[in-house]
Amino acid sequence: MQKRAKFGVGIGVIVVSLAFLAWLGYGESKTYYHTIAELQTLQGAARSHRLRVGGTVEPGSIRRLSGRVDFVLQGEGKLLPVSYVGSDPLPDTFVDKSQALVEGSLARNGSFVAEHVQAKCASKYEAAPTAGPTSRSGNTSSSSAQPSTM
Amino acid sequence: MDVFGSFALLLAFVCAVYAFVGGIAAIRTRHPLLVKSARQAGLATCGLIFLATGSLVYLFFSDSYWVAYVVAHSNRDLSTFYKVAALWSGQEGSLLFWSFLLAIYVFSALFAYRNKNGELMPYVGVVLAGVQIFFLTLNNFVASPFKVLATTGANGTLDIFTRADGSGLNPLLQYPEMVIHPPNLYSGYTGFTIPFAFALGALLARYPGEKWIHLTRKWTMIAWCFQTMGILLGAHWAYAVLGWGGYWGWDPVENASLLPWLTGTAFLHSVMMQEKRGMMKVWNVWLVFCTFMLCILGTLLTRSGVVSSVHAFAQSSIGNWFVGFLALILVVCFTAYVKNRDYLKSENQLDSMVSRESSFLFNNLILLVSCIAVLSGTLFPVFSEWFSGSRISVGAPFFNKVNIPIGLLLLFLTGVGPLLAWRKTSTDSLKRNFGGPLVAALVAGVAALAVGLREFYSLVCLILCVFVASTISMEFFRGAKVIRARSGASLLASAVDLTMRNTRRYGGYIVHMGMVLIFVGLAGAAFNRDVQKEMQLGSTLQIGRYNLLLQSFDSKPEKNYTSERMIVEVMRDNKPLMMLYPERRFFQTNEQSGTMVAIYSTLRDDLYVVYAGQSPDNQLPVIHAYLNPLVKWIWLGGVIVVLGTIVTLLPNRRAVLAFSSAQEPVAARPLGQTLAPSPTLREGHD
Numbered sequence: 001m002q003k004r005a006k007f008g009v010g011i012g013v014i015v016v017s018l019a020f021l022a023w024l025g026y027g028e029s030k031t032y033y034h035t036i037a038e039l040q041t042l043q044g045a046a047r048s049h050r051l052r053v054g055g056t057v058e059p060g061s062i063r064r065l066s067g068r069v070d071f072v073l074q075g076e077g078k079l080l081p082v083s084y085v086g087s088d089p090l091p092d093t094f095v096d097k098s099q100a101l102v103e104g105s106l107a108r109n110g111s112f113v114a115e116h117v118q119a120k121c122a123s124k125y126e127a128a129p130t131a132g133p134t135s136r137s138g139n140t141s142s143s144s145a146q147p148s149t150m
Numbered sequence: 151m152d153v154f155g156s157f158a159l160l161l162a163f164v165c166a167v168y169a170f171v172g173g174i175a176a177i178r179t180r181h182p183l184l185v186k187s188a189r190q191a192g193l194a195t196c197g198l199i200f201l202a203t204g205s206l207v208y209l210f211f212s213d214s215y216w217v218a219y220v221v222a223h224s225n226r227d228l229s230t231f232y233k234v235a236a237l238w239s240g241q242e243g244s245l246l247f248w249s250f251l252l253a254i255y256v257f258s259a260l261f262a263y264r265n266k267n268g269e270l271m272p273y274v275g276v277v278l279a280g281v282q283i284f285f286l287t288l289n290n291f292v293a294s295p296f297k298v299l300a301t302t303g304a305n306g307t308l309d310i311f312t313r314a315d316g317s318g319l320n321p322l323l324q325y326p327e328m329v330i331h332p333p334n335l336y337s338g339y340t341g342f343t344i345p346f347a348f349a350l351g352a353l354l355a356r357y358p359g360e361k362w363i364h365l366t367r368k369w370t371m372i373a374w375c376f377q378t379m380g381i382l383l384g385a386h387w388a389y390a391v392l393g394w395g396g397y398w399g400w401d402p403v404e405n406a407s408l409l410p411w412l413t414g415t416a417f418l419h420s421v422m423m424q425e426k427r428g429m430m431k432v433w434n435v436w437l438v439f440c441t442f443m444l445c446i447l448g449t450l451l452t453r454s455g456v457v458s459s460v461h462a463f464a465q466s467s468i469g470n471w472f473v474g475f476l477a478l479i480l481v482v483c484f485t486a487y488v489k490n491r492d493y494l495k496s497e498n499q500l501d502s503m504v505s506r507e508s509s510f511l512f513n514n515l516i517l518l519v520s521c522i523a524v525l526s527g528t529l530f531p532v533f534s535e536w537f538s539g540s541r542i543s544v545g546a547p548f549f550n551k552v553n554i555p556i557g558l559l560l561l562f563l564t565g566v567g568p569l570l571a572w573r574k575t576s577t578d579s580l581k582r583n584f585g586g587p588l589v590a591a592l593v594a595g596v597a598a599l600a601v602g603l604r605e606f607y608s609l610v611c612l613i614l615c616v617f618v619a620s621t622i623s624m625e626f627f628r629g630a631k632v633i634r635a636r637s638g639a640s641l642l643a644s645a646v647d648l649t650m651r652n653t654r655r656y657g658g659y660i661v662h663m664g665m666v667l668i669f670v671g672l673a674g675a676a677f678n679r680d681v682q683k684e685m686q687l688g689s690t691l692q693i694g695r696y697n698l699l700l701q702s703f704d705s706k707p708e709k710n711y712t713s714e715r716m717i718v719e720v721m722r723d724n725k726p727l728m729m730l731y732p733e734r735r736f737f738q739t740n741e742q743s744g745t746m747v748a749i750y751s752t753l754r755d756d757l758y759v760v761y762a763g764q765s766p767d768n769q770l771p772v773i774h775a776y777l778n779p780l781v782k783w784i785w786l787g788g789v790i791v792v793l794g795t796i797v798t799l800l801p802n803r804r805a806v807l808a809f810s811s812a813q814e815p816v817a818a819r820p821l822g823q824t825l826a827p828s829p830t831l832r833e834g835h836d
């Protein structure tokens with residue numbers, strides 16, 4: 001029985017300490033997803049969370065300034081002004097009408113300060129065949145246009 | 151050809167259904183002709199899938215721009231090389247490609263064992279046919295790659311419509327690695343179907359003994375090897391193409407490829423406990439079930455965008471099919487387990503904390519904890535939405551905090567485990583085996599502290615790397631010394647001979663050595679640096695011992711894109727070294743741009759230069775330079791892991807420990823000869 005107890009303690013120590021580390025990492029990096037419409041209804045502490053918001057880049061709204069890039073995201077008819085302040089260059093797929101996912105926090109004036117921007121260009125690839133005449137068996141599947149890395 | 155392809159797929163589906171139903175009937179009736187016909191239906195399924203895949207490839211090469219999938223993923227100017235890659239660049243094609251690779255495995259397994267293991271194979275055939283039916287359903291009825299473009303004519307008829315040119319391939323995928331990375335990763339994913347089918351088949355058949363483990367060992371090694379290569383090639387692609395200076399970002403798709411690798415690695419180790427000591431039978435069966443389910447989950451995550459998309463599940467209907475299939479596998483596996491669990495009784499118990507068994511136990515435990523951590527982190531947005539209503543994601547700090555200590559623990563076990571004895575290890579043998587390596591590791595640690603290495607994890611990693619590398623070297627040295635004493639050959643030749651005599655054991659050590667190199671490379675990441683600067687002609691940027699001088703700037707049209715590049719002279723310690731050409735490419739067909747990173751790679755560090763566009767203020771080109779220490783060790787380690795795996799797959803040169811006094815030719819035999827699969831199974835591992 002003593003042997004089993006030894007193994008139990010060993011396993012327990014490993015699992016508990018890893019769980020503790022996981023909890024620390026969770027607190028450090030948790031990010032809430034919201035839609036643009038939800039963002040405007042957030043109250044109190046929820047406004048200070050790390051946030052992740054998705055939307056479509058408004059055509060013509062991208063302004064490259066020194067040290068930051070301003071643009072407007074559109075989703076479900078609502079608009080959200082975004083300032084990107086991160087140091088990495090914006091992805092090549094970030095253009096007018098691309099779908100963008102921004103991560104950062106809300107500023108006091110209701111605009112969004114983004115530290116990371118991911119973008120995928122939905123209109124260009126998969127939608128191309130359906131943009132023309134419809135295919136024989138209805139629409140082609142509306143799969144993600146994200147470049148597959150598999 | 152599109153009609154031919156879709157009919158081949160449909161027939162393949164019919165054959166797979168026959169193989170499944172006929173196989174069940176064969177198991178019930180035990181009629182030999184029925185067994186044979188079910189097997190042949192399985193082989194025919196594979197042949198038809200090959201034909202369908204061939205016709206899609208043909209459609210790409212013949213520029214058939216009336217097929218929707220070809221239009222969406224190719225264009226006339228695309229080079230031949232990338233027309234092959236276009237096959238798996240979208241949803242429909244990659245699902246067909248999955249079926250294709252699976253068919254290669256299924257065909258080889260059914261064919262190789264056509265006259266063997268008569269009790270087991272009908273069960274295996276049924277499981278394989280079941281998996282094929284699922285993917286063929288998707289290929290035929292959900293995401294057919296052979297859909298054509300058509301217009302509705304005046305009288306309501308549909309006319310096929312041909313485009314002048316296609317939309318082109320995603321520029322991110324127009325990179326050599328993108329041609330070899332997906333086949334590798336997919337071969338890994340699909341390859342685990344074979345051990346899964348044998349495990350489930352053996353359980354259903356209550357097939358005696360550990361035979362299924364012997365039968366599937368090679369298949370598992372092959373799948374594992376492809377998975378490893380797939381992961382590393384993917385990391386290298388991310389590093390060389392995405393231009394953010396890193397190779398791993400804990401992205402859902404990356405995590406998806408890591409999950410089955412973790413359980414697969416655990417499985418490869420824990421089956422040894424079953425082979426040697428008849429333990430862990432339930433555990434092994436479930437490990438292989440989980441590995442297969444994680445492969446399906448990986449495909450689901452990649453193909454459906456469940457996690458990365460903002461709107462859960464809404465993006466693609468394909469996700470529901472996969473979730474359904476996963477649920478079905480779980481139910482089947484669980485039922486099979488509950489009904490036959492008495493067949494999986496363990497024959498032995500753990501004896502001591504310091505034994506080979508316990509090192510395997512801890513290896514499995516932490517691989518599994520790592521897998522659970524990565525899985526829960528990846529699926530956190532989905533689960534948090536179910537439970538709390540808000541979608542919460544976790545980022546790199548979460549994954550790193552858990553996985554770095556796990557990686558170091560594993561590295562420690564890599565050094566210790568193989569040298570511990572089964573059952574119980576004596577204190578004497580501990581001293582003998584670990585004294586030297588321990589001293590070496592401590593010396594390395596003190597030296598590293600002396601030169602100013604203060605990063606805790608990197609320091610621990612370095613110490614462990616030296617420890618493990620010296621335990622492995624000692625093993626080779628000791629064995630080679632014995633052989634040299636008998637044969638008189640050189641030490642190196644004796645080491646080669648030693649390896650060939652017990653390929654499984656020494657091949658395993660080579661794989662471990664490769665992992666050590668990978669860890670050395672990973673430890674370097676703590677010291678990454680980067681600088682970003684607007685550059686005028688003639689201005690310089692300094693990073694580490696390198697100076698970058700912008701000499702000029704040009705733009706030239708290529709066949710499929712326009713390239714804009716910087717011509718940068720690199721100086722090391724103020725001496726001219728070489729030229730680098732960081733580049734941006736603009737693809738006209740789809741108005742996309744792509745970054746081509748310029749990398750100067752040495753064992754000490756990588757100089758990684760990105761042309762980051764033009765400054766909005768003054769239109770000057772901006773350079774983003776990174777100095778990433780030791781990255782090359784990761785790719786080098788990967789190559790060694792693959793070589794080691796190939797060694798483990800070679801047959802032993804002669805029976806273990808049957809030393810002869812006769813002089814033996816020590817040069818390796820020609821590869822073709824040694825690669826032939828060994829017909830007999832050997833108890834290779836020590």
